[in-house]
Amino acid sequence: MRIDPMGCRHAEFNSIVRVSRNFEGNDTVGKPNWYSAELQVNCAACGMAFEFYGVVPSDNPTAPMTDRTGERLKVPIRPRLKSAAAPTIDPLPATRRMLP
Numbered sequence: 001m002r003i004d005p006m007g008c009r010h011a012e013f014n015s016i017v018r019v020s021r022n023f024e025g026n027d028t029v030g031k032p033n034w035y036s037a038e039l040q041v042n043c044a045a046c047g048m049a050f051e052f053y054g055v056v057p058s059d060n061p062t063a064p065m066t067d068r069t070g071e072r073l074k075v076p077i078r079p080r081l082k083s084a085a086a087p088t089i090d091p092l093p094a095t096r097r098m099l100p
């Protein structure tokens with residue numbers, strides 16, 4: 001039984017993470033054009049959804065974004081090269097770079 005969200009301390013959480021391989025066009029064989037991870041968080045006690053703020057709603061796959069409700073965070077991701085010593089900022093859109 002869920003408790004009333006107004007009296008809930010929101011102290012425990014459920015989360016869903018989805019990782020996707022994204023392709024342009026109909027070619028879904030081989031390496032994808034980009035990968036993405038999607039995250040949702042809800043209070044385990046009352047079910048209230050948490051919203052991601054500071055990230056704008058968008059359809060741009062090359063930057064972190066939320067859906068219109070702010071309840072789904074979607075972030076482009078990629079495999080990290082073993083030789084990479086430190087994170088780098090790639091100015092190229094994800095759809096135009098070669099994935100490792």
Ligand SMILES: [Zn+2]
Binds near residue numbers: 005045047048
């Ligand atoms: Zn709660």
